[in-house]
Amino acid sequence: MSNHLKDIILKIWRQNGPKDTGHFETYKVDEISDEASFLEMLDYLNEQLITDGKEAIVFDHDCREGICGTCSLMINGQAHGPERSTATCQLHMRKFSSGAEIVIEPWRAAAFPIIKDLMVDRSAFDRIIESGGFITSVTGGAPDANLIPIPKPVADSAMDSAECIGCGACVAACPNGAANLFTSAKIAHLNLLPQGQAERYKRAESMIEKMDEYFGSCTNHGECEAACPKEISIDVIALANADYRKAKLKNRKFISRI
Amino acid sequence: MSTQLNSKIPAGPLGDKWSSYKEDVKLVNPNNKRKFKVIVVGTGLAGASAAATLAELGYQVDAFTFHDSPRRAHSIAAQGGINAAKNYQGDGDSVHRLFHDTIKGGDFRAREANVHRLAEVSVNIIDQMVAQGVPFAREYGGLLDNRSFGGAQVSRTFYARGQTGQQLLLGAYQQLARQVGLGGVRLFNRSELVDVVTVEGRAAGIVVRDLITGEVTSHAAHAVVLATGGYGNAFFLSTNAMSCNVTAAWRAHRKGAYFANPCYTQIHPTCIPQSDEFQSKLTLMSESLRNDGRVWVPKNQDEKRSAADIPEEDRDYYLERLYPSYGNLAPRDISSRAAKRAVDKGLGVGPLKNGVYLDFADAIARLGKDVVKERYGNLFDMYERIAGENPYDMPMRMYPASHYTMGGLWVDYELMTSIPGLYAAGEANFSDHGANRLGASALMQGLADGYFVLPYTIGNYLAPMLNKAIPSVDHPEFKAAELAARERFTGYLNIGGTRSPDWFHREVGKIIWDYCGMERTEQGLEKALSELPALYDEFKKDLRVTGNGESLNQTLEKAGRVDDFFQLGMLMCRDALERQESCGGHFRAEYQTEEGEALRDDDKFCHVAAWEWSGDPMTAKRNIEELEFENVHLATRSYK
Ligand SMILES: Cc1cc2nc3c(=O)[nH]c(=O)nc-3n(C[C@H](O)[C@H](O)[C@H](O)COP(=O)(O)OP(=O)(O)OC[C@H]3O[C@@H](n4cnc5c(N)ncnc54)[C@H](O)[C@@H]3O)c2cc1C
Ligand code: SF4
Ligand code: FES
Numbered sequence: 001m002s003n004h005l006k007d008i009i010l011k012i013w014r015q016n017g018p019k020d021t022g023h024f025e026t027y028k029v030d031e032i033s034d035e036a037s038f039l040e041m042l043d044y045l046n047e048q049l050i051t052d053g054k055e056a057i058v059f060d061h062d063c064r065e066g067i068c069g070t071c072s073l074m075i076n077g078q079a080h081g082p083e084r085s086t087a088t089c090q091l092h093m094r095k096f097s098s099g100a101e102i103v104i105e106p107w108r109a110a111a112f113p114i115i116k117d118l119m120v121d122r123s124a125f126d127r128i129i130e131s132g133g134f135i136t137s138v139t140g141g142a143p144d145a146n147l148i149p150i151p152k153p154v155a156d157s158a159m160d161s162a163e164c165i166g167c168g169a170c171v172a173a174c175p176n177g178a179a180n181l182f183t184s185a186k187i188a189h190l191n192l193l194p195q196g197q198a199e200r201y202k203r204a205e206s207m208i209e210k211m212d213e214y215f216g217s218c219t220n221h222g223e224c225e226a227a228c229p230k231e232i233s234i235d236v237i238a239l240a241n242a243d244y245r246k247a248k249l250k251n252r253k254f255i256s257r258i
Numbered sequence: 259m260s261t262q263l264n265s266k267i268p269a270g271p272l273g274d275k276w277s278s279y280k281e282d283v284k285l286v287n288p289n290n291k292r293k294f295k296v297i298v299v300g301t302g303l304a305g306a307s308a309a310a311t312l313a314e315l316g317y318q319v320d321a322f323t324f325h326d327s328p329r330r331a332h333s334i335a336a337q338g339g340i341n342a343a344k345n346y347q348g349d350g351d352s353v354h355r356l357f358h359d360t361i362k363g364g365d366f367r368a369r370e371a372n373v374h375r376l377a378e379v380s381v382n383i384i385d386q387m388v389a390q391g392v393p394f395a396r397e398y399g400g401l402l403d404n405r406s407f408g409g410a411q412v413s414r415t416f417y418a419r420g421q422t423g424q425q426l427l428l429g430a431y432q433q434l435a436r437q438v439g440l441g442g443v444r445l446f447n448r449s450e451l452v453d454v455v456t457v458e459g460r461a462a463g464i465v466v467r468d469l470i471t472g473e474v475t476s477h478a479a480h481a482v483v484l485a486t487g488g489y490g491n492a493f494f495l496s497t498n499a500m501s502c503n504v505t506a507a508w509r510a511h512r513k514g515a516y517f518a519n520p521c522y523t524q525i526h527p528t529c530i531p532q533s534d535e536f537q538s539k540l541t542l543m544s545e546s547l548r549n550d551g552r553v554w555v556p557k558n559q560d561e562k563r564s565a566a567d568i569p570e571e572d573r574d575y576y577l578e579r580l581y582p583s584y585g586n587l588a589p590r591d592i593s594s595r596a597a598k599r600a601v602d603k604g605l606g607v608g609p610l611k612n613g614v615y616l617d618f619a620d621a622i623a624r625l626g627k628d629v630v631k632e633r634y635g636n637l638f639d640m641y642e643r644i645a646g647e648n649p650y651d652m653p654m655r656m657y658p659a660s661h662y663t664m665g666g667l668w669v670d671y672e673l674m675t676s677i678p679g680l681y682a683a684g685e686a687n688f689s690d691h692g693a694n695r696l697g698a699s700a701l702m703q704g705l706a707d708g709y710f711v712l713p714y715t716i717g718n719y720l721a722p723m724l725n726k727a728i729p730s731v732d733h734p735e736f737k738a739a740e741l742a743a744r745e746r747f748t749g750y751l752n753i754g755g756t757r758s759p760d761w762f763h764r765e766v767g768k769i770i771w772d773y774c775g776m777e778r779t780e781q782g783l784e785k786a787l788s789e790l791p792a793l794y795d796e797f798k799k800d801l802r803v804t805g806n807g808e809s810l811n812q813t814l815e816k817a818g819r820v821d822d823f824f825q826l827g828m829l830m831c832r833d834a835l836e837r838q839e840s841c842g843g844h845f846r847a848e849y850q851t852e853e854g855e856a857l858r859d860d861d862k863f864c865h866v867a868a869w870e871w872s873g874d875p876m877t878a879k880r881n882i883e884e885l886e887f888e889n890v891h892l893a894t895r896s897y898k
Contacts, residue, residue: 043536064499116809132439135389145344145389162428195388
């Protein structure tokens, strides 16, 4: 049966637009069911704000099933909050207790400018994919899908990397604001598969260089892995770096044979 | 008098229609393609695949989405899988069988020619997606694995763990991103279509609101594709993502596009039951769970024991009992109604007695926990996060919820709406699923439309327009539409009432759910049709939107969407009222067999209802397209 939490204090970042300096505001939620999700608690607060004639707090969200990667909150200094491998939208109030004080901030990273309140612009991720995060395959020309058998372990590890939801928690958690976990997850997904071999080195090179235009550099803190709601392993970074180094070798023709 | 609609189905035997269409279709010379501009609204499976392929062919494409990135579209949330008639399992599948299953699953209310084409191209989709790097599940030998889904007796569903939609969308998104990088597609994110513009009876472009700045602008093109998803959120609580809405399709409808079969909505049998009044959405648990999970309720209304302590003889595995040959894999509409009946009889389980059990104890005993974990691990984890119970030890609790909408913009065989040059693809159109969609067929349809159908059919429209200029965005039709959109949004801000858009959404959703949900009656629908306009009047007088129109304002976005849900809701109820039969997801209590199954009336209702805007949904005009069945026998659907 559901229990009710009382007197939750929320310190929420309000910022009226990209140019505004922003500040924290304190709100109180008198009572909320512990069955409610964290975002439902914010919905409830927003309803109250609207009823009081105040502007609702802007935050990004959509699927509320942990798969679209839209939600993005720093909760008490942790990207996506206290529950491991759980996106903000899957976090429930039963993880908190009455009287809790919760600080809610947007992702903070140079490459993710704040749009308003808790919402940031993550389009730099799209730019990285556009630079090479694909396999070129013109519609209609594909051979029968079973012509290329892929060993199950290979398909499984490609899938492990492909699970990335593009949320940006790894960037937000990183002291350098690096996007290596996101970028490497995509590189690993495609570079592990036989279909991805033709563009393997070019892909690693373009994506990593595009990433460097926007994001800080990786110094192996490992905070990204801990924050990732999909448990993307930091091993993918080593894999992507190895491919990048090979791509940088002069004799690319030779390399493409090994 | 109602107008008879021309669906432009090619002549010839069913199996040859699509190939002969492709042979006869007008082509645009490769060098001329860049002279044409096409707008694609929506970047889900249907939109992303269409935009990428059209750009690949050489057309100039402008793609719009209200999301921050194409990768967020609701397609990402599909869990279970995608069908294709590959017959990789050698279990007797074929294009014809997939065609037949889809027609029957749709309760004989879909167009034969469209469905056959869908089954034909299904095999190309899998090839295409594998070539793009979609990591579908594989057998140890390295070949692709399949599972079975409701309404089929073969294993034809391809999947990528419980995240098939995610992996397919990432595949299509990556092809789209490639074209953005190459300059073939211009991408407009956080941009919401707020109107469709026609000039001289043809689609000329769209009016868009920039969600960050509130600015309203016009965009013109030779053709416009709407791939803007379904309207399941009309019910407020649904498994759809929070921002799914009907605005694009509805605004097109108001400009002359017919809206077909709005009452055909799908209620999915396996969703986590509502737990409290704050609930903002419901979570689907993939139908694939019914491959191994067994559905049951206690036989006794006063059952107090926990699930594990209830002995076999006190359990009713009602799907296995009622539908022995399909058992737990009975189609969605049938399974949903069976669950509703059990709960209505007071046999529901859980603290609010609002669910039925989906039990894996037998599967765990038979296959071992590891195998069950491998198959469904992430779904089990998701359930535990939401419901706070561990499904390895306790059966899951499930209840039906709004999930998918078979109705949508009316389109002909070429996916063109009743407005020349305006196309609708994916869940936004009504085309292939009749009155009920089979599991794993929406992803198939979205990708079929975008990759394999539109790229051919659009050329047929564009070819004769070579060197015809696009209307200017200064054309009075664009200016008038921009002005109307600005006034509409300022209007919401100026009402200054007392209730939020969410409050109204919840109320309108409740009316639609109560009277136009799983079971409908004449009396209920009439009640809804008197309550909805009254509530809509209140909306127009008592809405409160805080903030302003010049910066990002989610309350204002929501107001526009709820406005359109109100109008659609009225049309849904009218459509349900006029369709005096039961078929698929549309169950009218007055029309049922002695066993409580849907009773069709093929003499009177073997047609598509395509509604024409008249200025008010309450007076919209009902046109019909007769459905002709030449290749399948109109039978009473039986899953016994
Ligand atoms: C939880 C869940 C699970 C599912 N599982 C399966 C499954 O296993 N198998 C299966 O086959 N089907 C499944 N479905 C159904 C399937 O996912 C959808 O029907 C399908 O993905 C719809 O794709 P689409 O491209 O038509 O639309 P969507 O993916 O909904 O995309 C709509 C796009 O349109 C844009 N848009 C909408 N309106 C506007 C506007 N006004 N202005 C600008 N842009 C706009 C959005 O931004 C988005 O990009 C599932 C559905 C749900 C809810
Ligand atoms: S790697 Fe993890 S944290 Fe980073 S974007 Fe992907 S899912 Fe989010
Ligand atoms: S809202 Fe989609 S992942 Fe959180």
